[in-house]
Amino acid sequence: MRITEAELKNELRINDAISGDVITLYYRIPTTKERVQYSTSLFRRERNRIISAVSQTRQRLGREILLGFKDRDFGHLVDGKITPYASDPVSPLYLENWKDLVCSHASDLVEFLAMTVFEGNSRMIEPNEEELPQERPAGLMEDDEIASKKS
Numbered sequence: 001m002r003i004t005e006a007e008l009k010n011e012l013r014i015n016d017a018i019s020g021d022v023i024t025l026y027y028r029i030p031t032t033k034e035r036v037q038y039s040t041s042l043f044r045r046e047r048n049r050i051i052s053a054v055s056q057t058r059q060r061l062g063r064e065i066l067l068g069f070k071d072r073d074f075g076h077l078v079d080g081k082i083t084p085y086a087s088d089p090v091s092p093l094y095l096e097n098w099k100d101l102v103c104s105h106a107s108d109l110v111e112f113l114a115m116t117v118f119e120g121n122s123r124m125i126e127p128n129e130e131e132l133p134q135e136r137p138a139g140l141m142e143d144d145e146i147a148s149k150k151s
Helices: 033-041 054-065 096-107 107-117 141-151
Strands: 012-013 022-027 044-047 049-052 067-070 074-079 081-085
Touching: 012 107, 022 107, 033 054, 033 107, 054 067, 054 096, 054 107, 067 096, 074 096, 096 107
Parallel strands: none
Antiparallel strands: 012 022, 022 067, 044 049, 074 081
């Protein structure tokens, strides 16, 4: 069931090639206005040239829908030691500038979030055999009947 609440926290789990870990990003569903803005911002025309703005659009609107991440999925160096941080203000690991750090140093994940949410969130599902109708519609011939009529 798709929930149509503007600020509902959704989650996307990503296999991060750089860290080798699974990173969980939390995001909100974009508004219709944001979806239109995304589509119209991917490319622009300058005179007779078409200019790609795909990365910039993904980063900008990915940032807009990014709500946070699972605690300890990101870390930074403090006094030479790797220190995990959080995006949740109630966490003891909360870091106020978490979004700036993620968008600056993990922009590939922000772009992947935007690409997934804005470009690839729906697709047709092929029915499996149990879902296919078992009865043959009236007048529909089997393959062997068709072959015998041709002979």
